[in-house]
Amino acid sequence: MGRNAFKIQEGCSVSATAPPQMFQSAKSRLESLTVPGIIFFVYCYFLIDYFGRLAARVPAYGMFRPTLLLVLILAVALFAQAHKAKDRLNETPIKIILLLLGYIFISFPLVEWPGSVLRNNIDPFIRSLSFLFFTAVIVDTDRRLKVFLLIFLGLQAFRILEPLISYLLTGELRGSTYVGGGQFEGRLGGSRYDVINANGLGFLIVSTLAFLHFLMFRSPSRLIRWLYLALVPLLMYALVLTSSRGALLTLLVLAWFVFWDSRNKFVLVTVVAISLVVGWSQMSDFHKERYLSLISDDTSMSGTRQGRIDGLSVEFRLGLKKPIFGHGLGTTSEAKVNQLGQRREAAHNLYAELLIEIGFIGALIFLAYLFSLHKMLRQNLRRFREVFGKNVPLSDFHYRLNHALFVVFWVYAVYSINYYGLSQDYWYVYGGLCIAFYRSLKRNEERFTTASLAANPQPTEAAAR
Numbered sequence: 411m412g413r414n415a416f417k418i419q420e421g422c423s424v425s426a427t428a429p430p431q432m433f434q435s436a437k438s439r440l441e442s443l444t445v446p447g448i449i450f451f452v453y454c455y456f457l458i459d460y461f462g463r464l465a466a467r468v469p470a471y472g473m474f475r476p477t478l479l480l481v482l483i484l485a486v487a488l489f490a491q492a493h494k495a496k497d498r499l500n501e502t503p504i505k506i507i508l509l510l511l512g513y514i515f516i517s518f519p520l521v522e523w524p525g526s527v528l529r530n531n532i533d534p535f536i537r538s539l540s541f542l543f544f545t546a547v548i549v550d551t552d553r554r555l556k557v558f559l560l561i562f563l564g565l566q567a568f569r570i571l572e573p574l575i576s577y578l579l580t581g582e583l584r585g586s587t588y589v590g591g592g593q594f595e596g597r598l599g600g601s602r603y604d605v606i607n608a609n610g611l612g613f614l615i616v617s618t619l620a621f622l623h624f625l626m627f628r629s630p631s632r633l634i635r636w637l638y639l640a641l642v643p644l645l646m647y648a649l650v651l652t653s654s655r656g657a658l659l660t661l662l663v664l665a666w667f668v669f670w671d672s673r674n675k676f677v678l679v680t681v682v683a684i685s686l687v688v689g690w691s692q693m694s695d696f697h698k699e700r701y702l703s704l705i706s707d708d709t710s711m712s713g714t715r716q717g718r719i720d721g722l723s724v725e726f727r728l729g730l731k732k733p734i735f736g737h738g739l740g741t742t743s744e745a746k747v748n749q750l751g752q753r754r755e756a757a758h759n760l761y762a763e764l765l766i767e768i769g770f771i772g773a774l775i776f777l778a779y780l781f782s783l784h785k786m787l788r789q790n791l792r793r794f795r796e797v798f799g800k801n802v803p804l805s806d807f808h809y810r811l812n813h814a815l816f817v818v819f820w821v822y823a824v825y826s827i828n829y830y831g832l833s834q835d836y837w838y839v840y841g842g843l844c845i846a847f848y849r850s851l852k853r854n855e856e857r858f859t860t861a862s863l864a865a866n867p868q869p870t871e872a873a874a875r
Contacts, residue, residue, distance in 0.1 A: 531740025545842025598651035612657025624814035656828030729765030736769035760826035
């Protein structure tokens with residue numbers, strides 16, 4: 411079925427003939443299951459506080475631990491709305507994460523360093539995990555879904571553009587990498603208020619591009635399409651400045667999906683080819699050497715590439731030192747120091763990190779969570795096909811968002827080979843968004859079914875006689 415098969419169906423006949431009381435009843439039922447708007451407002455502020463790093467920007471404000479305070483406020487508020495959240499907690503991804511929490515709790519006495527988990531590592535895990543529950547439960551209308559995406563993607567774009575603009579104004583890159591011979595070269599990292607390094611920023615750029623392309627480039631609004639085209643060169647320039655080879659490889663994954671989706675592949679290939687030639691000619695020798703090291707052993711930085719590959723092998727072997735229950739949540743850097751005699755550093759591979767920190771059993775549970783998200787997206791596609799056959803009106807936004815989520819899943823999955831993530835927020839924000847979107851499609855289908863039955867009531871048995 412073609413990519414345009416799910417465009418919105420205008421002028422649906424049932425809306426003109428269905429009894430008004432049926433719509434009023436459906437609206438009242440929806441409102442009775444919707445979380446109060448004040449909770450959604452607080453969650454939006456939480457997003458701004460967390461991703462905007464307000465505590466780092468305003469030290470006096472940060473003294474009150476606002477992020478933790480907001481998590482507690484939202485948790486208490488949702489507990490008071492438990493009757494509305496109950497059915498949302500029955501979604502498979504959330505059940506799997508609850509199973510993971512139970513496993514971590516039960517296996518806690520059996521890990522290598524339970525004290526480190528309690529002192530340092532449980533807080534960032536819970537804070538990141540809260541995004542899954544908050545997004546799945548609070549983002550419960552189509553309007554809230556759009557507002558959430560606008561705020562979330564706007565903040566991610568801001569996190570990219572802020573250090574880029576700072577570099578253009580001051581020349582400061584805020585990151586560096588060792589190139590041998592006692593020499594270091596600069597790399598664009600996050601702003602001075604942010605916590606991401608150059609590799610993290612590269613990952614953020616590619617994942618944000620994936621969302622923006624499929625949500626904005628196919629938008630019916632010409633202004634939104636032009637805004638996207640204005641952002642692309644800025645984000646690509648920032649990506650080059652990060653010098654992240656892992657992000658470049660993940661960009662190839664995104665490029666494949668963009669090519670597959672393109673309506674005019676010849677024009678796309680031509681534009682990309684010209685951009686590559688112009689971009690390559692403008693790169694410094696450092697950037698050329700770094701990216702060529704991905705495919706050539708004759709560059710000055712091919713050794714760092716091999717070092718990263720060897721490091722991944724070491725991390726998996728480290729995980730096998732405590733394979734059943736792991737060393738403990740967030741203890742990868744501690745395990746590297748104590749077990750391997752290396753410096754303290756995070757994992758360079760999510761899948762190795764799972765084995766190191768929560769063992770084989772926990773890793774299987776977390777991977778089941780990822781597979782459940784992918785399954786949810788496939789179910790969305792089946793629902794698209796089914797409702798299209800019934801002439802159910804679906805907005806083009808729904809189709810574009812499902813496409814974006816599908817591509818972002820593979821961007822995340824591939825980059826996770828080169829990045830940690832068990833106690834990071836990105837897989838949990840993504841999971842909550844998948845659930846919120848899945849339920850949005852379900853609500854729209856139920857509303858259409860209700861309206862159809864009202865407009866075309868089934869004859870009763872007496873009437874049939």
